[in-house]
Amino acid sequence: MTTTDEVRQALGRVGIWMPPPARIGLDPQAYARAIEEAGFGSVWVPGVNEENDLAALEPLLSATGRLVVASGIASVWTWAPRELAAGAERLAARYPGRFILGLGVSHAPLVEAAGQAYVRPLAKMRQFLGELPATPAPVVLAALGPKMLELSRDRAVGAHPYFSPPEHTGFARSVLGAAPLLVPEQAVALAAGAEGQAAGREYAKYYLKLPNYTSNLLRFGFGEADIADGGSDRLISAVVPAGPQAVLARVREHLDAGADHVLVQPVLPGGGFAAGQLSELASVLGELLR
Secondary structure, eight states: OOOHHHHHHHHOSEEEEOSOGGGGTOOHHHHHHHHHHTTOOEEEEOOOOSHHHHHTTHHHHHTOSSOEEEESOEETTTOOHHHHHHHHHHHHHHSTTOEEEEEEOOOHHHHHHTTOOOOOHHHHHHHHHHHSOOOSSOEEEOOOSHHHHHHHHHHSSEEOOOSOOHHHHHHHHHHHOSSSEEOOEEEEBSSOHHHHHHHHHHHHHHHTTOHHHHHHHHHTTOOHHHHGGGOOHHHHHHHSOBSHHHHHHHHHHHHHHTOSOEEEEEBOTTSSBOGGGHHHHHHHTGGGOO
8 A cells, every 4th residue: 555655755745636627628638748747746636426537537647657646526425435445446556656535525515406415524524434445545535624634634644625725734734743644725826916816706706605615714814704795805815826926935835834735726817727827837836846
């Protein structure tokens, strides 16, 4: 089994978080090669909620030689533990040390829209982990609050916070301790000024409707007024830094606060994933890449 230190070494300091490539019109293999060639250590893909979603990660692995690929996340509400473990084991066996199984409890609106009751998500995660067969794929949990972070420390190899500021990264590290992985996501807008602020606002408006994220922001210095009406300028600047200097500084802040690996998600003025900015992003973050 791959050790936590081996995963940490394979990841490096910076990776990419992005929607499923095929879903946004990208060739998965070509884009995975571009990510690897740009020097990023990993790519994390959300919405891994059924067998086809998990299978869609394999082209990213097969097209590259060292890129780490992760489910970011697989929802515990949509999978049977044995089926997910079997799929993860296949990928981990074919690509040793290069696949991470990211698990999460998703969000009440998404789970309820699928016809399930979003009840006791922490207990649901504990139950799922208890029923998940052992797999060579390292398991990381999407975690924001202290109890899920503690579960990440005790039952997984680490935590993957999303839509969280560097202050949360410092808090998460204090809960996890030194050994577990800490892999936060950070959305960024390479455009500076009003254009970058607009990109951040468009990106954030969806997440500011999800209680898991808003509750977390309230723990770290933001008030209800910051969250209302699409987010205050202060909040938007905090969750989506705009401009090359701010982007580099924010990634450094996460690393300095205790992150092992920061997942950068470049966003366009419309809030979508900025696939064409990969080279520019690599140039901005060059000193942090491989």
